[in-house]
Amino acid sequence: MRRELRQDGVLSDSDEGDIQPEQRPRSLQACRRCGLWRNATQPVPGVGGRRATIMLVGEQPGDKEDLAGEPFVGPAGALLDKAIAQAGLSRDAVYLTNAVKHFKWELRGKRRMHKSPAQVEIAACSYWLEKELASIKPQVIVALGATALGAVLQGGKRSLRESLGKVFKRGDTSVIASYHPSYALRTPDPQSRRAAFETIVDALSKARRLAGEGKQ
Ligand code: URA
Numbered sequence: 001m002r003r004e005l006r007q008d009g010v011l012s013d014s015d016e017g018d019i020q021p022e023q024r025p026r027s028l029q030a031c032r033r034c035g036l037w038r039n040a041t042q043p044v045p046g047v048g049g050r051r052a053t054i055m056l057v058g059e060q061p062g063d064k065e066d067l068a069g070e071p072f073v074g075p076a077g078a079l080l081d082k083a084i085a086q087a088g089l090s091r092d093a094v095y096l097t098n099a100v101k102h103f104k105w106e107l108r109g110k111r112r113m114h115k116s117p118a119q120v121e122i123a124a125c126s127y128w129l130e131k132e133l134a135s136i137k138p139q140v141i142v143a144l145g146a147t148a149l150g151a152v153l154q155g156g157k158r159s160l161r162e163s164l165g166k167v168f169k170r171g172d173t174s175v176i177a178s179y180h181p182s183y184a185l186r187t188p189d190p191q192s193r194r195a196a197f198e199t200i201v202d203a204l205s206k207a208r209r210l211a212g213e214g215k216q
Pocket of ligand 1: 061062070
């Protein structure tokens with residue numbers, strides 16, 4: 001991957017040209033299917049019981065997750081925990097993962113800021129998401145945000161807003177679209193933040209009903 005110092009002082013990397021979809025690595029640690037491993041501390045695998053009936057898919061690990069090696073342990077994770085509890089679920093009842101397993105970032109000042117993964121990186125990482133789906137076989141997937149929805153449904157770009165509240169099918173598995181918890185954190189006005197949070201809770205509640213789950 002090429003690293004470039006842009007005129008605004010941001011250190012950024014070039015996305016394209018480091019994709020090796022022919023590679024079939026045995027472990028996430030050894031994965032070089034795209035170049036994101038170079039700037040990440042470690043890959044962040046999914047967590048949860050192998051018998052979980054609900055899988056939550058986010059976009060990619062953030063700064064805290066990159067350091068901890070676990071998904072959703074930062075601020076977005078704290079909000080997601082609240083939504084999970086409000087929906088009558090527990091973290092143990094769900095399997096949590098991301099569409100992309102390495103943190104993609106750019107340096108702004110001294111902070112590593114989230115950078116959206118490129119479509120080729122999402123496609124390269126679907127190798128791992130598909131393995132998780134085949135192993136966990138969830139009854140319901142909640143896609144947290146547009147990147148996750150596209151990765152799970154593999155159908156190219158879909159409008160997240162128009163997908164909210166709908167139940168899609170992926171084989172026998174139901175797929176529910178929701179906002180990403182980071183969106184519910186970042187949206188400037190409090191009313192929209194509350195509405196986004198409620199949308200996430202609604203999606204999780206619907207997932208619980210579809211999967212026949214109660215609080216465990
Ligand atoms: N955002 C995500 O999409 N996933 C995480 O694990 C953390 C933040």
